[in-house]
Amino acid sequence: MSKPTVIAVSNQKGGVGKTTTALNLGVGLASEGKKVLLVDMDPQASLTISLGWQRPDDLQTTVATLMSKVMNGQGINPGEGILHHPEGVDLVPSSIELSGMEVSLVNAMSREKILKQYLENVKKDYDFVILDCMPSLGMLTVNALSAANQVLVPVQANYLSAKGLEQLLDTVNKVKQQINPRLKIEGILLTMVDSRTNFTKDISQLIRDTYGGKIKVFKTDIPRSIRAAETTVEGKSIFAHDPHGKVAEAYKDLTKEVLNHAEKRIKRQSPQL
Ligand code: ATP
Ligand code: MG
Numbered sequence: 001m002s003k004p005t006v007i008a009v010s011n012q013k014g015g016v017g018k019t020t021t022a023l024n025l026g027v028g029l030a031s032e033g034k035k036v037l038l039v040d041m042d043p044q045a046s047l048t049i050s051l052g053w054q055r056p057d058d059l060q061t062t063v064a065t066l067m068s069k070v071m072n073g074q075g076i077n078p079g080e081g082i083l084h085h086p087e088g089v090d091l092v093p094s095s096i097e098l099s100g101m102e103v104s105l106v107n108a109m110s111r112e113k114i115l116k117q118y119l120e121n122v123k124k125d126y127d128f129v130i131l132d133c134m135p136s137l138g139m140l141t142v143n144a145l146s147a148a149n150q151v152l153v154p155v156q157a158n159y160l161s162a163k164g165l166e167q168l169l170d171t172v173n174k175v176k177q178q179i180n181p182r183l184k185i186e187g188i189l190l191t192m193v194d195s196r197t198n199f200t201k202d203i204s205q206l207i208r209d210t211y212g213g214k215i216k217v218f219k220t221d222i223p224r225s226i227r228a229a230e231t232t233v234e235g236k237s238i239f240a241h242d243p244h245g246k247v248a249e250a251y252k253d254l255t256k257e258v259l260n261h262a263e264k265r266i267k268r269q270s271p272q273l
Contacts, residue, residue: 003269005262006119006129007186008148012168014135017154017191019046020228020238021254022132024247025152027237028255030088034127037082039063040094041115041144042134048093051085052235056095063115064097067143070117071108082122087237090126098140105139112139112179116147128262137171145175149265150186152258157190157203157221169211186261189254190221220253 009022022038030036040047040063045056053059061081069076083091105111115131123129131144145151151172155165169185176183188207193200204217222228227242234241238248 003266004123004126004129005150005265006123006131006148007150007152007258008131008133008141008144009152009154010131010133010141010144010168011153011155011165012135012137012141013156016156017189017222018135019050019132020231021152021154021189021191021222021251022047022130023050023231024238024251025255025258026089026128026130027087027239028251029128029259031239032255032259034259035125036089037092037122037126037129038089039092039115039119039129039131039144041098041131041140042094043096043099044134045094045096045098046232047132048091048095050232050235051083051089051091053083053091053093054235056093057097059093059095062095062097063092063118064095064101066092066118067101067114068104070114071104076118076121078121087240102139105143112142112146112175115143119147137167142171142175142179145172145183146179148180149182150184152186152189154189154191154222155207157193157200165207165211169215185215186258187216187218189218192224193221194224218254218257220250220257222250222254223247 009018011018026036026038038047048056066076066081081092083093085091119129131148133141133144172185207217223246225247227245228238228247231238231241238251242248
């Protein structure tokens with residue numbers, strides 16, 4: 001089997017649709033027959049809660065427990081701590097306990113690679129691993145970027161802060177140079193778009209112009225809809241909550257774009273027969 005694609009969904013700006021995208025892209029890929037593992041890398045545990053585990057602090061094993069085991073050289077059993085969602089995705093959940101990890105990582109050996117080490121044994125069971133990052137560029141996000149092959153950057157079209165994006169791109173470049181040379185920006189995803197107005201097109205163009213055409217903006221953008229916000233309390237994806245709505249349609253299109261890229265990448269990497 002070919003190597004899994006590991007995608008970090010990251011932007012240090014809060015509330016731009018990272019968690020919503022990680023969840024719906026994950027379920028979208030699962031419904032295309034792919035094996036998907038989602039990892040909640042945010043102590044706020046929004047992804048865990050959005051998938052229906054409403055009391056993450058009661059969970060016995062979370063990503064924090066698993067990362068601690070890696071740091072302490074303890075063994076991890078196959079499937080340990082991995083939850084199964086009825087829509088066909090697996091989840092390594094998070095809880096507030098993860099906030100302590102940011103501090104313990106500072107003194108750990110290979111501190112940037114703890115998550116990567118954890119995934120090394122786990123990811124072989126999956127086609128896609130999606131890491132939902134917290135809104136910061138601290139050690140937890142650096143761990144996610146070190147473990148990923150790709151970064152997907154949700155950006156709220158209306159509040160685009162070019163400066164914010166620059167900081168993220170800086171961090172991605174540093175991780176690329178120092179830790180993970182194969183890391184690539186998969187693309188920028190415009191989220192919560194009010195309508196496909198000229199303004200949205202201007203923002204797409206602005207991003208392309210500002211970053212020298214080097215960074216792809218996904219063709220798909222995600223419309224704003226109250227339906228998307230409702231899914232959080234239901235523990236379901238948008239595909240289960242509002243299957244015929246425009247947000248479900250958009251996440252389906254995004255899934256196809258991501259799949260296409262991944263297939264091209266795998267073709268490039270596999271030796272000529
Ligand atoms: P954080 O930085 O806090 O982790 P985030 O970037 O993960 O936030 P989300 O939690 O996905 O962002 O979304 C922020 C809020 O916007 C949530 O309440 C979510 O339900 C809502 N939301 C997400 N996508 C949409 C959409 N397409 N239309 C309307 N509301 C949305
Ligand atoms: Mg989030």
